[in-house]
Amino acid sequence: MTEKVNVLVVGEGGREFAIASQLQSSKHVKQVYCAPGNAGMSAVGVQAVAIAETDFAGLIRFAKEHQIAWTFVGPEDCLVDGIVDDFKAAGLKVFGPDARAAQLEGSKDYALNFMNNYHVPTARHSSYRDQTAAINEVDKFGFPVVIKENGLAGGKGVVIAKDRRTAVQTIKDMFENGRARLVLEECLVGPEYSMFVLVSNGHYRILPLAQDHKRAYDGDKGPNTGGMGAYSPLPQLSAVDYQRMVDEVVKPTIDGLVAGEYHYHGILYIGLILTADGPKVIEYNVRLGDPETQVILPRLKTDLFELVTAAINDQPLPEIVETAAACFGVVVAADGYPQQPTHGQKLGHLPAEEDIEIAYANVTGELTDLRGAGGRLLMVLSKDPSLKVAHDRVYRYLADINLPGCFYRDDIGAKAGLTD
Structure with a gap:
């Protein structure tokens, strides 16, 4: 071209x-x-x-x-x-x-039925339209139990209830807040990974893996959010486990899309957990994730335009070539996020620094005088051959700037041994 x-x-x-x-x-x-x-x-x-x-x-x-x-x-x-x-x-x-294929994210029940039909491993689960039935059967999943809103919830429609009392109250709250259906699942245990697959009608390429951090506060505490930080690659994931993910999850998923005649052209996110019994799917999304995208795309040597153009036109997909550099990022969110985020905090003009990039999100105003517009405001990123160096650089930058009315997690990357 x-x-x-x-x-x-x-x-x-x-x-x-x-x-x-x-x-x-x-x-x-x-x-x-x-x-x-x-x-x-x-x-x-x-x-x-x-x-x-x-x-x-x-x-x-x-x-x-x-x-x-x-x-x-x-x-x-x-x-x-x-x-x-x-x-x-x-x-x-x-x-x-x-729209039909997008139901893989739009409805948890639809996605779970897809996994059942095409033998994709996931948690034990049931879907409920009736509050009483859900409460009566919650014990069969054990505790903690995962309770999910059926529809879209911006990454925040999941509650992990540690005991029966919490579970019952959560079920009541969801139905009383107008939810027509919810899903109960056994709580899977193991490290979680974010896998993004570029799909073109049965053909696919896997983008670099990333690890997200969903909880609002350090130590994976607090409510679920859209994501508070991410990094790529994943030094803690072995080549053997990665291949199991491809063989046991990705391939049957793609085969299912073909068998179901979805004619899928787009990104499929597979949220994975590596359990003692092997990899299992937590959920599907039908698009790139935030904040994983911010650390995945900078690691591509392959031209994203060429990848997407080939996929749209059903042409052979270019190979994915990754840079040797790692990418690490921390989200800066408004105080009160995710329940009641504040607005209007003065961010000003964030100082430029070598090897630091800013990915802006919910901001308003002029580039030289930005203000927060609620939720997750921006992400501070760094690339380096050493993931540890990138990690330290981001946190050093955050420590040196003034961000009133904002907060961020201090422990992004702890599971990869990056924190002291």
């Missing part, structure tokens, strides 16, 4: 910042637009567009008017609501699963 093209990314958070930044660096790309984007994206040459990610008609109109080669959809809500179906109906190229 000789002529540079324009591409569109849908979304506004740290994940979309990383996707758009990676695409903007491609030799094939003239301009990356991101709708609606965020105020920090201009730092990497990405142009934010004031179109809501839910305004499918407006996004389609923009793509046609600006000669967009293809669109990369970031958020799960759009995918579940059928943005890919609408783009394809308009004759536009788009990267992401259609």
